[in-house]
Every structure is written in structure tokens, then in C-alpha cells.
């Protein structure tokens with residue numbers, strides 16, 4: 001089995017190392033020459049994991065033609081780059097491959113989920129498996145115990161990817177609700193931005209518990225309206241990923257929100273952010289779709305207003321607290 005991991009950022013590097021640990025033939029592809037040389041020559045990716053020594057057998061390259069005879073290609077680039085990467089890879093392939101999607105979000109223009117984007121962009125495709133769940137790269141690269149889910153419409157390929165990645169520190173479950181799972185992991189990023197905002201403003205643990213619980217309600221409402229199964233949101237790609245992203249110091253979505261909360265404004269974030277913060281774009285997509293379809297998403301609407309309409313976070317928090325009083329669900 002020959003694997004190529006596309007994207008030498010934090011998640012691509014961590015996943016490529018998992019495959020090395022599992023003695024799978026794997027090469028990491030990156031567009032950034034410095035990053036690739038760092039991995040190939042020094043066994044480190046110091047931009048993302050300062051001080052961490054990577055597996056000695058992990059090789060990296062900037063030559064994309066290595067995909068041509070791959071059996072499995074793992075895509076670990078941000079959502080905005082997924083379609084473009086798929087089209088480039090497709091022109092180089094000599095046979096059909098399993099694509100493992102790891103990006104969490106929607107296409108910025110068509111609003112499609114990542115599996116849909118990949119299916120539309122590629123012809124040399126056996127199937128798409130999304131490998132998603134509560135998994136910060138910073139912990140996986142240190143081999144800390146983690147669980148994720150291999151989600152696919154194709155049961156055989158889900159099993160293949162589950163076995164390929166599972167080991168004594170990474171336990172991979174299988175799932176088949178592609179819609180519910182991909183919506184869960186996308187939406188939790190936007191809720192995590194809100195969690196960071198509330199912490200930055202100075203609110204405490206009661207507020208975070210409220211945000212996670214009511215955020216999950218919105219994820220379910222939206223996901224079920226789009227065709228996902230309610231029970232999926234009780235699993236790793238729902239509540240699991242929501243908890244880790246809303247509470248972890250590693251989360252870039254939480255960190256972005258925290259800065260916005262501290263400044264009581266999104267201006268500083270827009271001027272200075274250079275990190276991958278998927279929840280910001282997701283908030284826009286979900287806000288727009290929910291408005292069109294009449295899906296009630298109060299937290300998403302407020303985070304959208306903070307990010308795109310200059311609303312002050314403290315005013316948004318008050319708006320959420322003083323809405324019409326409701327039944328819980």
C-alpha cells in the first residue's frame with residue numbers, strides 16, 4: 001500500500017508520522033520548500049512543532065508527481081485549497097485512489113461539504129473517506145491517546161482506512177453518516193470561535209458549558225435539516241470534536257475567538273491572523289444557508305455579526321441571553 005499525505009502543515013505531518021509508526025509506505029508532500037526540507041533533512045517541522053523530533057523514516061518532497069501510483073492519498077490542506085489540490089492531483093494519477101479527507105469546513109463558494117467537493121473535482125477516484133474527530137495535531141504528534149472516525153459511504157474502504165491508521169495511541173472508529181459527520185466537524189469550529197470569544201470577554205465555566213450545550217443543539221438542528229442523522233452528533237464527529245475544540249489551548253479557532261473577546265472586536269483578528277481558522281468561513285456559510293432555509297441558529301448568527309458586521313462581542317452575548325424565553329430543545 002503506497003500512501004501520500006498532501007499538506008506539510010500540522011495535521012498532515014502528524015498523520016504522516018502515524019503512518020510511519022504503522023510501517024506504511026508514506027511520503028509527505030508540501031508546497032513550502034523550507035517546511036519540506038525541515039522534515040526531510042532534520043526530522044522536524046519546527047514551524048508547527050518546535051522541539052519535536054519526527055519519525056526518522058518520514059520523508060517529504062515538493063514533487064507532486066509522487067501521487068501518480070499512490071493507492072491512498074490523504075488530503076491535509078485547508079478547505080479553501082481542497083478543490084484546487086484535487087484537480088492538480090487528478091491530472092497526475094495513473095489509476096483510481098482512495099482519497100482520505102481531513103479538512104473540516106465547506107467549499108467557500110458552492111457551500112459543498114468536503115466529500116462532495118472531492119467527488120466533483122476528481123475522476124480517478126475509488127472513494128472518499130473522511131478521517132475526522134477530536135484530534136489536535138500537537139497531541140497526535142506526541143503520540144497522546146486519541147480517537148477519530150473514518151467516515152465513508154463505502155464500507156470496505158472505511159475499514160481499510162480504519163486499519164491503516166489504527167495503533168496503540170490512535171484508535172479509529174468507523175462511521176457512515178457522511179452528511180452528519182462532515183457537518184458536525186465543520187460547525188464545531190464556528191462554535192469554538194464563539195467559545196474563545198466568551199472566554200476572552202471574561203466569562204467562566206458556566207458560560208462555556210452553556211455554549212457547548214446550546215451549540216450542539218444548533219449543530220443538530222442544522223445537520224438534521226441537511227440530511228444528517230441526529231445520533232451522529234452524539235459521537236466523535238459531533239460532541240467529541242465540539243468539546244475538544246471549545247476547551248483546548250491548542251485550538252486555533254478558540255485562540256482566534258479569545259483574541260476577539262479580549263479586544264471586544266474582530267478588527268485585530270482580521271488585520272493580523274495568519275493561521276488556519278476554518279470556523280470563520282464556516283460561520284459565514286452556515287449563517288447564509290440557515291437564513292435562506294429558515295433554520296434557527298442564534299449562536300451562529302451572533303458570531304457571524306461579530307466577525308462580519310462589527311458587532312461587539314459583549315453586545316452579542318447580551319442579545320443571546322435576552323432573547324425570547326424558550327423550551328430547552
Ligand SMILES: NC(=O)C1=CN([C@@H]2O[C@H](COP(=O)(O)OP(=O)(O)OC[C@H]3O[C@@H](n4cnc5c(N)ncnc54)[C@H](OP(=O)(O)O)[C@@H]3O)[C@@H](O)[C@H]2O)C=CC1
Pocket residue numbers: 007008009010011012030031032035048076077078079080081084085102103104105135136137138275276278
Ligand atoms: N491541526 C489540527 O490539529 C487538525 C486540523 N484539521 C483540519 O486539517 C486541515 C488542514 O489544516 P492544518 O494542517 O491544521 O493547517 P496548517 O495551517 O497547519 O497547515 C496547512 C498546510 O497546507 C498548506 N497549504 C495552504 N494552502 C495551500 C494550497 N493552496 N495548496 C497546497 N498547500 C496549501 C500550508 O502551506 P503554507 O502555510 O506554506 O501556505 C500548510 O503547509 C484543516 O481543514 C483543519 O481544520 C483536522 C484535524 C486536526
Ligand SMILES: O=C(CO)COP(=O)(O)O
Pocket residue numbers: 104133134135136137189192241244245250251252253254276277278
Ligand atoms: O479540528 C481540530 C481538532 O479536532 C483542530 O482544531 P483547530 O483548527 O481549532 O486548531
